[in-house]
Amino acid sequence: MTSSNWIKIIIVVMIGVSLGLLYGWVIDPIEYTDITPNILREDYRADYVLMVAEAHENEQDAESATRRLAIFGSDSPAQIVASALEYANKNGFSQNEIILLQRLLTAMQTYQPQAVTAP
Amino acid sequence: MKIIHILLALLAGLGLGLAYSWGLAPVTYVDANPAMLRSDFKDQYRLVIAVSYASTHDLTRARARLELLGNTDSIVELNAQAQRMVGASESFEQVQPLTLLAADLQQGVASIPSTSLPFLSTPFVSIPTSKVINTPAAVTPTEEIITAETQSTSDAITPTTSFAQTALAPVASSTFAPRPTFTAIPAPGAPFALVSQDAVCEPGKQNGLMQFILIDKRSKQIAGIEIIVTSNLEEDHSFSGFKPELGNGYADFVMQADTIYSVRVVEGGTSISNISAPTCTDPKGTSYIGGWLLTFQQP
Numbered sequence: 001m002t003s004s005n006w007i008k009i010i011i012v013v014m015i016g017v018s019l020g021l022l023y024g025w026v027i028d029p030i031e032y033t034d035i036t037p038n039i040l041r042e043d044y045r046a047d048y049v050l051m052v053a054e055a056h057e058n059e060q061d062a063e064s065a066t067r068r069l070a071i072f073g074s075d076s077p078a079q080i081v082a083s084a085l086e087y088a089n090k091n092g093f094s095q096n097e098i099i100l101l102q103r104l105l106t107a108m109q110t111y112q113p114q115a116v117t118a119p
Numbered sequence: 120m121k122i123i124h125i126l127l128a129l130l131a132g133l134g135l136g137l138a139y140s141w142g143l144a145p146v147t148y149v150d151a152n153p154a155m156l157r158s159d160f161k162d163q164y165r166l167v168i169a170v171s172y173a174s175t176h177d178l179t180r181a182r183a184r185l186e187l188l189g190n191t192d193s194i195v196e197l198n199a200q201a202q203r204m205v206g207a208s209e210s211f212e213q214v215q216p217l218t219l220l221a222a223d224l225q226q227g228v229a230s231i232p233s234t235s236l237p238f239l240s241t242p243f244v245s246i247p248t249s250k251v252i253n254t255p256a257a258v259t260p261t262e263e264i265i266t267a268e269t270q271s272t273s274d275a276i277t278p279t280t281s282f283a284q285t286a287l288a289p290v291a292s293s294t295f296a297p298r299p300t301f302t303a304i305p306a307p308g309a310p311f312a313l314v315s316q317d318a319v320c321e322p323g324k325q326n327g328l329m330q331f332i333l334i335d336k337r338s339k340q341i342a343g344i345e346i347i348v349t350s351n352l353e354e355d356h357s358f359s360g361f362k363p364e365l366g367n368g369y370a371d372f373v374m375q376a377d378t379i380y381s382v383r384v385v386e387g388g389t390s391i392s393n394i395s396a397p398t399c400t401d402p403k404g405t406s407y408i409g410g411w412l413l414t415f416q417q418p
Contacts, residue, residue, distance in 0.1 A: 005124075012125050013132035020136015030145045034157040037164075041150035044187070048164065051171035051184070058174035068167055071160060 038073040042087055045072065049084035050097055053104035062111040065104060078108040154189030161188050162200055169197065169216035176229040181220055197221035202361060211358065215343050218360045222342040222367045311344070311384040311415040313391055319410040320399035327374035327396040328410035332366065333359045333384070335417045340368025345385040348372045376408050384415050 024030075040048070049069065056065040069077040085101040093101075153164055165188060172181040185193040201217040223230050311333060319330070333344045342360025349355075352375070359370045374380060374396040381392040391413070399409035 009124065009128045012128035013135070016129040016132020016134075017136040017139075018132075019129075020133040020138075021140045022136075023133075024137050024140025024145075030141060035151045035155045035160075037156060037160050039151045040156075041152060044151075044153055047184070048167060051167045054174045055167065055170040059170070068163070071163055 036073070037071045042083075043091070045080075046084040046087040046091075046093075049081055049104070050088070050093075050101060053081075053097075053100040056104050056107060057100055062107045063113070065107065066111060066113070069108070076108075077111070078105060081105040081108050153187040156188070162203075164188060165196065165200055166213075166217065169220045172220045172223075173216040178223055178227075178229045182224060185224075194221050194224050197224070198361065205358075205361070211345060211356075214358075218343050218358070222360055225367065311417050313413060314416045315412070315414040316391075317412045318397045318399070319412050320397070321409075322399075322401045322407065324410060325373060326408040326410070327376065329372045329374050329380070329382075329394070329396075330410060330412045331357075331359065331368075331370045331372075331382075332412070332414045333368040333370070333416075334414065338416070340366045341417070342367040344368070344370075346370055346372075347383045347385060348380055349383075350375075350378050350380045352378065374408075374410070382413065 037045075037048070052065050052068045055068070056062070059065075066077045069080050072080050075083075081101060081104050085098065085105055088098050088101055153161070156164060165185065168181055168184045171184075172178070175181075182193070185196075188196070190196045197217045198221050201214050201221070204214045204217070219230065319328070329348070331346055333341050333346075335341055340359070342358075344359045346357050346359070347354060348357070355372055357370045357372060359368045362369050362371070374394075376396055378395060379392075380394045381390055382394060383390040394411060397409040397411070398406055400406050
């Protein structure tokens with residue numbers, strides 16, 4: 001096989017690779033359907049935390065709020081609320097919503113889980 | 120170069136490209152939306168929407184949030200989740216926000232008017248959701264929705280399947296107006312009284328079916344009322360509203376033949392005793408076990 005043929009083969013392979021990438025990344029990329037909440041977009045995360053804050057304002061139950069925030073993974077509840085509060089401050093949330101988030105943040109910062117004693 | 124060589128090279132390249140794009144470096148999502156959540160996380164998300172609604176009573180916003188989950192019928196999903204939770208022996212207090220939201224969505228109005236949250240110095244008004252979620256789209260509110268709610272939250276949201284970051288919508292100014300009061304949920308302790316007890320002899324119905332209808336003083340059906348049915352064999356707790364297709368105030372229980380039951384509506388403690396399945400006769404003269412329809416009303 002001559003060198004010009006090798007060049008042609010390489011060019012064709014490159015075209016094939018390009019088509020493969022185009023198909024795999026653009027035309028039919030892998031679709032995720034069963035995702036975990038930790039990769040939710042930031043505004044959805046903030047809205048979720050706001051819902052927890054709204055519920056907490058009524059229930060005043062830090063344990064329930066902590067449990068609800070735990071779906072975001074390994075971050076501490078206070079960190080999760082602090083991130084949401086930061087987003088809220090930057091994105092024009094209302095004063096009432098920011099107050100709710102601040103109160104939830106305070107509750108999460110001061111929350112001490114009850115120790116479970118071994119039998 | 121033969122055409123076969125070109126084709127083989129093209130296929131090899133295509134294979135390499137797909138292997139890289141699907142296997143080695145697939146598209147990774149970092150900005151997902153709630154519709155893509157795993158079903159158990161969707162349940163958690165839905166529950167938080169419901170408990171938030173129980174606090175704010177902002178029906179338009181709750182509806183918009185539910186739409187983010189991408190379900191075709193939010194009411195069905197809420198009721199199904201409530202049933203699953205009851206089946207998993209969750210407490211009534213945990214299930215009630217779901218049934219309350221489902222009932223209110225079905226009626227199109229908040230059963231409890233929006234009030235100031237107890238620790239806020241300023242009135243808690245409906246907030247336009249457009250600034251919370253980046254991809255607002257118009258949702259046509261039902262006619263029954265209170266005007267004050269639709270004014271302040273008319274920019275509702277729909278789920279998005281795109282991950283492109285879109286610009287934040289401008290924050291619309293909210294208008295606050297007092298909302299009318301509704302009394303579909305009874306005040307704690309308000310007693311229910313038995314207003315009718317009718318034998319149901321319909322051969323097509325399930326044998327021994329004891330049906331309950333709970334209504335308020337304006338004859339509006341009420342969801343979330345606990346009913347306890349006891350016999351010498353068992354004690355059953357059920358709640359109105361778990362079968363919304365039959366009415367928000369509907370609940371039922373299947374009686375056994377030759378068993379005496381007492382029924383108590385927890386709100387108010389009214390107790391009806393000595394109830395047993397009636398014996399009915401069909402047109403051919405065959406006997407079968409009938410049922411009861413008990414209607415309780417809050418005076």
